[in-house]
Amino acid sequence: MPDKYGVGEDAYCYPGSSVLRNKLNIRDEPTLSEAEQQLSAIAAASVEFNPPPYSLTYLQDIHRQLFSDLYEWAGELRTVGMAKQDTRFCQPQYMEAEASKIFANIAAANWFEEMSRAELIVAVSEAYSDINVVHPFREGNGRAQRILFEHLIMNAGFEISWWGIEKTEWIFANIAAYNCVMEPMEQVFEKCIGQMIQP
Numbered sequence: 794m795p796d797k798y799g800v801g802e803d804a805y806c807y808p809g810s811s812v813l814r815n816k817l818n819i820r821d822e823p824t825l826s827e828a829e830q831q832l833s834a835i836a837a838a839s840v841e842f843n844p845p846p847y848s849l850t851y852l853q854d855i856h857r858q859l860f861s862d863l864y865e866w867a868g869e870l871r872t873v874g875m876a877k878q879d880t881r882f883c884q885p886q887y888m889e890a891e892a893s894k895i896f897a898n899i900a901a902a903n904w905f906e907e908m909s910r911a912e913l914i915v916a917v918s919e920a921y922s923d924i925n926v927v928h929p930f931r932e933g934n935g936r937a938q939r940i941l942f943e944h945l946i947m948n949a950g951f952e953i954s955w956w957g958i959e960k961t962e963w964i965f966a967n968i969a970a971y972n973c974v975m976e977p978m979e980q981v982f983e984k985c986i987g988q989m990i991q992p
Contacts, residue, residue, distance in 0.1 A: 832862050833936055837940060844945065846900060854935055871888075875988065951989055953985055958981055
């Protein structure tokens, strides 16, 4: 039975089901989704900000903190191929190399420090979209990635808030960016990135 990511039967799910194996042994998707939302929201409050360098390992650590109460594989890179509709994410064997390139580019841009707000919106939109295509985890990519980008944006000296961004808006922006149309993602970050943080 294919799940929402189209991976079909895989070791992450209960046999004959699209429900991810979990520590609470929840067997239906709505209940699991609710538990995931609540547990990750509680865990997110305790994820500490750290300055750069940022890396795939840093993102894995965020994911582990968010989801270790629910999934045995929290923080581990996925081992199955994944797609959403026409979006094919990076194959597992290439994820580390691709992520390394993306983080090397961000490091080369000095972690986006000293950028104006307008420059930051463009840079962050591209970097976010690139990491989203890597999609390193079986589930929970968006939540882990948003915390990573909170840290990146705050370190660059700007406020960041995700309030007011609809789920459909996120999905549309990610699909557009996958197809090399960056304006919707830039519009998302135009809303999310606030004023410069006063020292």
